[in-house]
Amino acid sequence: MPKQTFFNLSSEKKNRIVQGAKEVFAHKHYSKVTIDSIVETANIPKGSFYQYFYNKDDLFKHIFSDIGTDKSNLLFGITTESTESFGELISRMISESYKFENRDETMVALKDRFLKECPQSVKEEILADLMPTTMKLFETIIEVFVAKGDFREDIDIRAAAFTLTSALLNIEKYSDEEGFNYGGAVIDICSTMELGLAKYD
Incomplete structure (x- = not known):
């Protein structure tokens, strides 16, 4: 800080x-x-x-804190206006996140520094700082789908949000395969979660 x-x-x-x-x-x-x-x-x-x-390192962490806040505000806006299915919403959020993270050369380079060059301890601190806001985002999304009747009312919303957040903030650990489609992996993870959360008649 x-x-x-x-x-x-x-x-x-x-x-x-x-x-x-x-x-x-x-x-x-x-x-x-x-x-x-x-x-x-x-x-x-x-x-x-x-x-x-x-x-x-302190300055670099602050830069990513600001970026994380801007990105969260963008995604919260998408969540609150959505009438889509869970899968459609997550897909659109992934698309908007990608656009946000690649909107100019500076953002692309900063993301590259974060993924490949900054010390692991700094990366872990940045991810830890992003955890509360990201969890809140997924809690909001899940609450929306519980209210719509798509997800069961008996689920532990915080536990589900924590699971999704942990998976997505560590998505680069999913595979070390060159050219791996991480966007597809995110959709697969969210689809699996949706099956577990869904309300069936």
Whole structure:
């Protein structure tokens, strides 16, 4: 987490620091990113950096926290307006997530840094930070389908949401096969969950 002094900054300055950091991380291997390169691009004194963040890992985690918030807001909007079946909704959410994550070269590069280059401990902390919001998203979805009568009323919604969240946040562990279709794997996982949650007459 950034230090409180960062959150006390104006929106313009916070945005300038974050955008500058995104540019640096997007164009350099994670191990080659330095505080000097970040402060130069963000146009802030080096001493100021340590008033705002503990280190570059801390800043990288904050970047993904912001990205995660934006993505969750997008997906919550899809959930609340949906009249689709569970499978259709999940498929559309996967499609919208893919568009969001690949909307520009910077986002594609940041995702690549996260998947392939940042330390495993940093990756685990980022995923742990995403867990509550992602669980809340799936709890909301499941509650909608319980209310519609598609899912059983006796299911443990939190347990189901935890299962889906754990699977999706760790989807890259599903297979190490080159060119594996992770989107298809997500749909298979959700279809399996749907069979277990469905209400049958």
